[in-house]
Amino acid sequence: MKTLAPETEKDVTQIVVTALSQGTPIDIIGAGSAAALGRPACAEISLSTLGLNGVTLYEPSELVLTAGAGTPLSTITALLDEQDQQLAFEPIDHGQLFGGSPGTGTIGGLVAVNASGPRRIKAGAARDHLLGFRAINGRGEVFQSGGRVMKNVTGYDMCKLMAGSYGTFGILSEITLKVLPKAETEVTLLIVGLDDDQAVDVMTTVSGLSHEVSGFAHLPAVGSDFVSPAPAELADRSLTALRLEGPEISVKTRKSELVDYLAEPGRQIEQIHSLASRSLWAKLRDATLFRHGSSDQIWRISSVPTKGAQLVKDLMAKQVPVTCHYYDWAGGLIWLAVTPANDAHAPAIRDVTDIHTGHATLIRASDDVRASIPVFHPQPVALAALTKRLRTSFDPQLIFNRGRVREDL
Amino acid sequence: MHLSMPKPEQEILRNRTRLIERLREIVPVDNVIDEETQLRAYECDGLTMYRQLPLVVVLPENVEQVSKVMALANEMNVKIVPRGAGTSLSGGSLPLGDGILLGMSKFNRILEIDYANRCVQVQPGVTNLAITKAVEHEGFYYAPDPSSQIACSIGGNVGENSGGVHCLKYGLTTNNLLGLEIVLMDGSVLRLGGKYLDSDLYDVMGLMTGSEGLLGVITEVTVRILQKPEAARALLLGFPSVESGADCVAAIIAAGIIPGGLEMMDNLALVAAEDFQSCGYPRDAEALIVCELDGTMSEVDHLMTIVSQIAKDQGANSTKASQSEQERVQFWAGRKNAFPAVGAIGPDYMCMDGTIPRNQLGFVLGAIKKLTKKYGLRCANVFHAGDGNMHPLILYDANKEGDIEKAEAFGAEILKLSVAVGGVLTGEHGVGVEKRDLMHTMFSETDLKQQQRVKCAFDPKHRLNPGKVFPTLHRCAELGKVHVHKGKLPFPDLPRF
Numbered sequence A: 001m002k003t004l005a006p007e008t009e010k011d012v013t014q015i016v017v018t019a020l021s022q023g024t025p026i027d028i029i030g031a032g033s034a035a036a037l038g039r040p041a042c043a044e045i046s047l048s049t050l051g052l053n054g055v056t057l058y059e060p061s062e063l064v065l066t067a068g069a070g071t072p073l074s075t076i077t078a079l080l081d082e083q084d085q086q087l088a089f090e091p092i093d094h095g096q097l098f099g100g101s102p103g104t105g106t107i108g109g110l111v112a113v114n115a116s117g118p119r120r121i122k123a124g125a126a127r128d129h130l131l132g133f134r135a136i137n138g139r140g141e142v143f144q145s146g147g148r149v150m151k152n153v154t155g156y157d158m159c160k161l162m163a164g165s166y167g168t169f170g171i172l173s174e175i176t177l178k179v180l181p182k183a184e185t186e187v188t189l190l191i192v193g194l195d196d197d198q199a200v201d202v203m204t205t206v207s208g209l210s211h212e213v214s215g216f217a218h219l220p221a222v223g224s225d226f227v228s229p230a231p232a233e234l235a236d237r238s239l240t241a242l243r244l245e246g247p248e249i250s251v252k253t254r255k256s257e258l259v260d261y262l263a264e265p266g267r268q269i270e271q272i273h274s275l276a277s278r279s280l281w282a283k284l285r286d287a288t289l290f291r292h293g294s295s296d297q298i299w300r301i302s303s304v305p306t307k308g309a310q311l312v313k314d315l316m317a318k319q320v321p322v323t324c325h326y327y328d329w330a331g332g333l334i335w336l337a338v339t340p341a342n343d344a345h346a347p348a349i350r351d352v353t354d355i356h357t358g359h360a361t362l363i364r365a366s367d368d369v370r371a372s373i374p375v376f377h378p379q380p381v382a383l384a385a386l387t388k389r390l391r392t393s394f395d396p397q398l399i400f401n402r403g404r405v406r407e408d409l
Numbered sequence B: 001m002h003l004s005m006p007k008p009e010q011e012i013l014r015n016r017t018r019l020i021e022r023l024r025e026i027v028p029v030d031n032v033i034d035e036e037t038q039l040r041a042y043e044c045d046g047l048t049m050y051r052q053l054p055l056v057v058v059l060p061e062n063v064e065q066v067s068k069v070m071a072l073a074n075e076m077n078v079k080i081v082p083r084g085a086g087t088s089l090s091g092g093s094l095p096l097g098d099g100i101l102l103g104m105s106k107f108n109r110i111l112e113i114d115y116a117n118r119c120v121q122v123q124p125g126v127t128n129l130a131i132t133k134a135v136e137h138e139g140f141y142y143a144p145d146p147s148s149q150i151a152c153s154i155g156g157n158v159g160e161n162s163g164g165v166h167c168l169k170y171g172l173t174t175n176n177l178l179g180l181e182i183v184l185m186d187g188s189v190l191r192l193g194g195k196y197l198d199s200d201l202y203d204v205m206g207l208m209t210g211s212e213g214l215l216g217v218i219t220e221v222t223v224r225i226l227q228k229p230e231a232a233r234a235l236l237l238g239f240p241s242v243e244s245g246a247d248c249v250a251a252i253i254a255a256g257i258i259p260g261g262l263e264m265m266d267n268l269a270l271v272a273a274e275d276f277q278s279c280g281y282p283r284d285a286e287a288l289i290v291c292e293l294d295g296t297m298s299e300v301d302h303l304m305t306i307v308s309q310i311a312k313d314q315g316a317n318s319t320k321a322s323q324s325e326q327e328r329v330q331f332w333a334g335r336k337n338a339f340p341a342v343g344a345i346g347p348d349y350m351c352m353d354g355t356i357p358r359n360q361l362g363f364v365l366g367a368i369k370k371l372t373k374k375y376g377l378r379c380a381n382v383f384h385a386g387d388g389n390m391h392p393l394i395l396y397d398a399n400k401e402g403d404i405e406k407a408e409a410f411g412a413e414i415l416k417l418s419v420a421v422g423g424v425l426t427g428e429h430g431v432g433v434e435k436r437d438l439m440h441t442m443f444s445e446t447d448l449k450q451q452q453r454v455k456c457a458f459d460p461k462h463r464l465n466p467g468k469v470f471p472t473l474h475r476c477a478e479l480g481k482v483h484v485h486k487g488k489l490p491f492p493d494l495p496r497f
């Protein structure tokens, strides 16, 4: 496989035009940290965006940042850190999940997979923070959409389409994101020992209170693996984590109110602060629990929060060999590890997801498995057809990431 | 008024009688309106300077009927203009003489309230405010709150991706949606999202939001609701100049504070608002900021102190903090009624909607002031200052020869200026017909063609709301052609792979 690393939009365009004229598909890669997401790449040529590197605009008081799509997330984070700002959607770092090293992903890559972490439930996903972009479509044309301002309804909201398109609409060359101030402080309450049902109940109830919790996760049994240093008494106990962020004075009030609200005889509630709290949520975000050389296949299911625990029970009742699971987004997101199988237990997992409504995405499995079963949740006929028409409206010859999101796309 | 719309298609006009007959087979007879006196009620939306009688108005009652009407229109090659409450300020629901006006007013039911999952499923004709009203007894609300919220429909909000004074912190319509049901031009019904987050693959729901009725008809909406913050208080900050007000806005954001609302009005607007309904605004201020801070009681008190200090440092000459919920609502009443208030001194007004980088506020307002002299028209400024979304209200008299044209030219200059300083044509009101012909100031032909190709994926015959948003309509067959062919490369010296 040949990798090209153009440094300008014009070079990208030339490569695309050449590819079109020769009928050669191109795989688009950033740093490759999320290259194993989706169906396996199959093109002979790959185009790396790493040459499209650099922050071209950052105005902290305007809450806006523009960078080349190949700019490493770590560069951007470092810059934002200096101004106490952040990408509020908590971009997932896929590095470790796929056995790579952390901190390598590019900004273009994370927008292309709409990678959003625990705070998604409160602050929105990558799609909600993408203000504008420039890209090269499958006709070899540079086009742009959106802008650099917070509110913009001029023309179709193509930003929403580009976020989560896995490079099948075009090669992103430049990205403009909304950035936000970091919270002054954070604290995480850990409720010890709830079962899945109780935890989902607590999380959904708390999500309806005015305490502005910015993370709701439940870790059955394996909880203590996430907390470092983990107090010995937490070993093998489940943990339900609720994160509070904001100005010190506000967090203090909300914390004491929430602790009072949650208090029950015999219920143990721990607190972790700053570093320990941040590290817990980073691990939850990146699903690092599933890292250690295990061959387990990994699924990510987005469903109705109150249905979370029942969904997992139904999976088990259907004999899906779940080896490990945890909940984020107050029960609305389930990370699931299963014993490997040729079909990754997709039929059962998707049937159960359909019953509760939502979608199940196969995140990690061997190339063979990801090539043979749909990685993304199969769509009803009319939507599948629209999906295809959308794909070809940007890339009529399916020149980019052919087959990456679906066999016929 | 020189708005050019696609030429009515004679074929459609000829088939009107047959169309009406067939429509009456789909919906109850009375839900097909074809008499001129009744059609008048639909001849315009909130952009009243443009009027057009629709071919016929149809008021479907359920998704099956919508689907059949669409399929029929597709079959008979008739155009469709979806309409919610008709409050669009950009002419998005302006009828077409050769098009069915599809009124969604009978879709007025709240289908399900699910507090545990913090969402409400509604039909698109339900008003924005009705959603909040339905859940507020449990302490919940629906965050996006356009000033037209008593009247505008949630379907129209999705159509325009509407915002409101609380969008700075809580997002626009698009950030508060979970699911949609839509009907495409061929009559197919699609469900997008639900009570869960994010789409399985492409974000079609995100694309639908703000698509101004050009891609599909929305027949159901699932929105997220939020619990009201424990406390909310508002500050009224008066400034001796518009520039110092604008600087204060920037300084608040720069201090890392994202207020629940951060609005500004200039003297003409604030005096009009105060005359319309007394709400305690300082009449002598050149600029007035309404800043709402929310959160816990402790947090709000803390932030009120900080923001008051910032305002003082930026030269505020009056500061008033709301002391009760009643007073907070009163502070907002003036802002929320600013449009009708300015309308009262009009007699007519045209509302612009450009968004600019915040740091350009002072400059652009100065330029607008000069333009008022150039055109001899007054302009009141109301804006969502926190996110740089301006609403210059150009005052004119529709009965005065040449005033409309002057207002249009004035508006166009403001919008071009917005784009020139790094902003956009419209922040929340949509392009519609109003800004359609200015799209080229923001987009290249390539950009616009790509957007139209997306349209072709939904509506290959341009039957849905044509004449809106895009200055020129290209046929989908033409747009679909790939112009790069073997042997005819635009770059002959390309390296081969």
Ligand SMILES: Cc1cc2nc3c(=O)[nH]c(=O)nc-3n(C[C@H](O)[C@H](O)[C@H](O)COP(=O)(O)OP(=O)(O)OC[C@H]3O[C@@H](n4cnc5c(N)ncnc54)[C@H](O)[C@@H]3O)c2cc1C
Pocket (backbone or CB within 6 Å): B045, B046, B081, B082, B083, B084, B085, B086, B087, B088, B089, B091, B092, B093, B104, B124, B145, B146, B147, B148, B151, B152, B153, B154, B155, B156, B157, B158, B159, B160, B161, B162, B163, B164, B165, B211, B212, B213, B214, B216, B217, B218, B219, B339, B340, B428, B429, B465
């Ligand atoms: C006094 C006043 C104040 C306003 N304040 C604000 C404000 O603060 N913020 C703001 O954002 N806007 C504001 N607006 C503009 C307007 O109210 C919004 O754009 C609103 O969302 C329009 O809703 P509607 O139901 O009236 O839609 P309509 O005007 O009927 O339609 C709007 C667009 O959506 C399409 N549409 C409507 N329903 C559907 C459907 N079911 N399916 C598909 N397409 C559909 C139409 O074709 C049209 O293109 C204001 C308007 C007025 C008159």
